[in-house]
Amino acid sequence: KSIDAIFKSLGKLYFGTCADSGSLGKADNADVIKADFGQVTPENSGKWDTVEATQGKFNFAGLDTLVNWAQTNNKLVRGHTTVWYSQLPSWVSAIKDKATLTAVIEKHVTTEISRYAGKVLQWDVVNEMFDESGGLRVSVFSSVLGEDFVRIAFEAARKADPAAKLFINDYNTVEKGSTYAKTTGMISHVKKWVDAGVPIDGIGAQAHLMAGEAKNVAASLAALCAVVSQCALTEVDIVNAAPAEYVEVAKACVDIANCVGVTVWGVRDPDSWRASNNPLLFNSAYATKPAYAALVQTI
Numbered sequence: 001k002s003i004d005a006i007f008k009s010l011g012k013l014y015f016g017t018c019a020d021s022g023s024l025g026k027a028d029n030a031d032v033i034k035a036d037f038g039q040v041t042p043e044n045s046g047k048w049d050t051v052e053a054t055q056g057k058f059n060f061a062g063l064d065t066l067v068n069w070a071q072t073n074n075k076l077v078r079g080h081t082t083v084w085y086s087q088l089p090s091w092v093s094a095i096k097d098k099a100t101l102t103a104v105i106e107k108h109v110t111t112e113i114s115r116y117a118g119k120v121l122q123w124d125v126v127n128e129m130f131d132e133s134g135g136l137r138v139s140v141f142s143s144v145l146g147e148d149f150v151r152i153a154f155e156a157a158r159k160a161d162p163a164a165k166l167f168i169n170d171y172n173t174v175e176k177g178s179t180y181a182k183t184t185g186m187i188s189h190v191k192k193w194v195d196a197g198v199p200i201d202g203i204g205a206q207a208h209l210m211a212g213e214a215k216n217v218a219a220s221l222a223a224l225c226a227v228v229s230q231c232a233l234t235e236v237d238i239v240n241a242a243p244a245e246y247v248e249v250a251k252a253c254v255d256i257a258n259c260v261g262v263t264v265w266g267v268r269d270p271d272s273w274r275a276s277n278n279p280l281l282f283n284s285a286y287a288t289k290p291a292y293a294a295l296v297q298t299i
């Protein structure tokens with residue numbers, strides 16, 4: 001049985017990976033995704049600098065490829081990501097007034113999300129908006145609009161695809177323990193926004209882990225999941241991919257009723273954005289590593 005099949009048998013929706021046209025175009029890589037994973041996240045093709053590098057000129061070539069591949073191969077899609085301070089074109093960062101930035105966010109979110117309405121399970125509407133002390137990261141979005149950019153983005157996203165579950169996604173939220181300032185800051189902000197009617201359905205925890213951090217995931221994730229209707233581990237990779245640590249991380253999601261799935265950030269170590277850390281489940285020959293075997297045996 002694949003880890004995706006095992007996750008589904010435990011009531012989860014998927015066990016997934018990131019991908020894009022390049023990796024899907026490699027037959028060996030695509031075969032692994034078809035066999036072992038149930039969900040794909042666009043690694044880069046959904047980001048602002050790809051989708052709207054020039055104001056009002058949209059490029060969906062890469063994202064269309066990924067979504068079409070997912071539909072053909074019966075895989076779920078996590079949309080990633082509409083509002084993020086990084087991989088953001090300079091024309092957006094240069095905006096200084098509220099009315100312009102509001103209109104720009106609304107058009108970007110609406111255009112991207114409505115294009116795939118009904119085909120995407122979840123969207124990372126806002127990515128990495130908190131700083132390590134749990135406050136708002138300094139970005140053009142927070143500097144010009146304060147926290148209102150969150151409401152603006154999520155309301156546009158809800159209108160654009162009422163069926164999609166709308167996520168707020170971040171890193172360093174499950175690594176350091178449930179009392180870490182960024183974790184508690186995210187929890188209190190999201191709770192406040194949900195209570196105020198901002199249409200946030202879920203929290204995504206990226207989980208780009210260093211060795212030794214897996215033990216902190218269960219309690220941190222439980223605290224995050226408690227304030228939203230859904231949650232997920234969205235970009236998992238673990239330095240050196242210790243099998244017991246992978247099991248501990250995956251089990252954290254399995255054990256939380258509203259954690260819907262786990263996504264690892266890539267298939268093969270050499271294709272990882274942290275390639276030198278060998279953090280994934282398949283080796284350079286597309287063979288399963290011990291961590292994959294441990295997941296299948298233990299979960």
Ligand code: XIL
Pocket residue numbers: 043044127206235273
């Ligand atoms: C990374 C990609 O994997 C790289 O290919 C790219 O050069 C930089 O971005 N948090 C996120 C992801 O939300 O989008 C990032 O992906 C990794 C960190």
